[in-house]
Amino acid sequence: MKTLLSITIRNSVLSKMAALLEQERAIIKTVNQQDLSNYSGADLAMEKRLIVDDAKIDSMILSLNQLTDQDDPVGVERFRFTHENGMKISNKTAAFGTILIIYESRPDVTVEAGGIAFKSGNKILLKGGKESLLSNLKIIELWHLALKDSEVATDWVEYLNYNREETQAFLEHPTQKVDLIVPRGGENLINFVKKHATCPVIVSGRGNNFVYVNKDADLDKTLAIIINGKTSNISVCNALDKVLIDANLPNWEIFAKQIINELQLFNVEVLGDEAVVQATGVKAIESDLIWYEEFLEYKIVIGTTNSDQEAIEKINKYCGGHSASIITKNDSIAQEFMENVDTAAVYHNASTRFTDGGQFGLGGELAISTDKLHQRGPIGLQHLVTNKWYIYGEGQIR
Template sequence: MNTLLSIEKRNAVLLKMAVLLEQERQAIIAINKTDLEAYNGDDISMFDRLKVDDSKVDEMIKSVTHLASQEDPVGVERFSFKHDNGMQVYNKTASFGTVLIIYESRPDVTVEAAGIAFKSGNKILLKGGKESLRSNLKIVELWHQALKEDDASTDWVEYLQFNRTETQAFLEKPTQKVDLIVPRGGERLIAFVKQHATCPVIISGRGNNFVYVHKEADLDIALDVILNGKSKISACNAVDKVLIDENLPNKDAFIKNLISKLKASKIAILGDEATCKFDEVTLFESDDIWYEEFLDYKIVVGEIASNADTIAKINKYSGGHSSVIVTGNEAEAKLFMENVDTAAVYHNASTRFTDGGQLGLGGELAISTDKLHQRGPIGLQHLVTNKWYVHGNGQIR
């Protein structure tokens, strides 16, 4: 186990990393180009996440710089108690130890996840996808340089260059102690990790998010929220399902307007019995589609009878990530927000805000759809466990 570095040293490494990312900007982009050229899959969202350009490098630099400015998440007092016998009891945050993150195609995760883990006193094991190998190895080389320049062990950030078989073997019988695993990616990756892991796993990344247009909705807000929710199809906070209150005034005109705007963005529209009567809407074949996360230029638009029916439908089919009600009625919004079982619930705002940076955390390791120990974006202050500190002078029970 690595000895906890002082907060000064951890921050110095993060700031050094920011300098190196700037210095090596062109090299990172050039190396990433070779990854992009070698990618031969047809998954557009994977390709989108793989790409590193100037603005991606800017985000990486901003991420480590911001982390360096945040309070130390380790050793924060959560509870204190003075025992009758004079013992002083504290509960304080503590690092997990070693965190393994398994992710696909996103070289920026190699910066952000490692930064969050390192700042919170954890050793990080990075297992990226083969499609981003060259980009990831270059970034890890910079982490090692930053650590060495500040006299810290390069063990803090380790890249696992494993294939699927080796990954499975490591999950089942780790060759070093692992305290927490975070898989970030598609459902196949998550299922694979859950099946083989022998330590706690935080599930992240499944979306399938819903927008409910209530009968008292502001229709301009509804359009903006739906279109913005579909503006980045590769994101787990994208919208896949739209439910329209069957009692919405001017419902047909609204649906036609929505269809034409979605079409202009090249989005294919699938519908139920009620909405497939509109041109450009294809009737979906099975109700199983309500379970699906698309990560594609695809959306389902259906009608629904009430807020209660909407809540039941979202709770049955959604991925537990994000959901929205668009309404001018505060009581209906409250009912929806209290009863929908997703990590983030919105009233008149876009699901695209379910993101550590946007929700004030500075960044995120993952977006958890689990309920233990943290839900939604997992930021710096959540990548800790806790420990009891008890000070006595000879007390026995």
């Protein structure tokens, strides 16, 4: 394990990296255009994630500045106890050591996830996808300039330019110690990493997020939330895939048609369960297995439910454990829903698109975990630490 860098040095590297991104903005965009022109365009969501424009660079810079301003997550005392024999015992946060981040398509991860892991006192190994290689290598070049400027060894941030076979070999027989692996991408990537990894893995899992429209919903808010959740960015894990409408909602059939009409203005393919098909004439789902799917495309499924409890049970059965929202004017029903739906983030009258480290005040996230250990939901700076026990004695024996 590398010697922990002081918080002053860590912040200095992050500040320099933010300045370099601004300085090299035009070159980064030009290099990214090469990646985009080389990409086949076979996957619309992946292509969207690949794009680095001014807004994306602004977001990277903001993330680094927010990280710089946050307190050091390492060395925070979490527990203190004085033993009856006089020993003083405390538990403090500690860096993991070396973190490997494996991701698809998104060059911004090379900045944001790398920054969070670095500020947490960790050495970073980054393994991006081949479709974003040129963009990633340019960003790594800037990381190394920022490290050198602060007189820090460049191996604190390493890029692993491996193909699939080389990645598998590294996971199974690492050529250096790796303490934690975070895969960010589709289910195939996650399953690949879990199958071959020989150290702990935090899964940044699939979305498949639900909105439940309770019988007491404000319909204007509902419509806006559904349109935003589905159409504002289809390529992200917090996008909306499923809508459940309470059949006790007055004239739910008319409202379902209104939702469908609005979605179709955005060229969203709408599928329905039997009740929705009968009420609106949309195409029927072929199998209940579709309720398990995350789409990452302009596609949505709308169904009905007969009660709040039925909605909760359906969401818990099919969702990806990421995000779910209830739209209702009844606060007690909302609270019951939020306490019983088993997802990392639960919402009342808001879009699932907010499940994001930056939106939650964390300054970005390393990943959004759908596991329950060791941290659930957006993994921010303060979560990317383990802990260590410190015991101070004067010769005590047991």
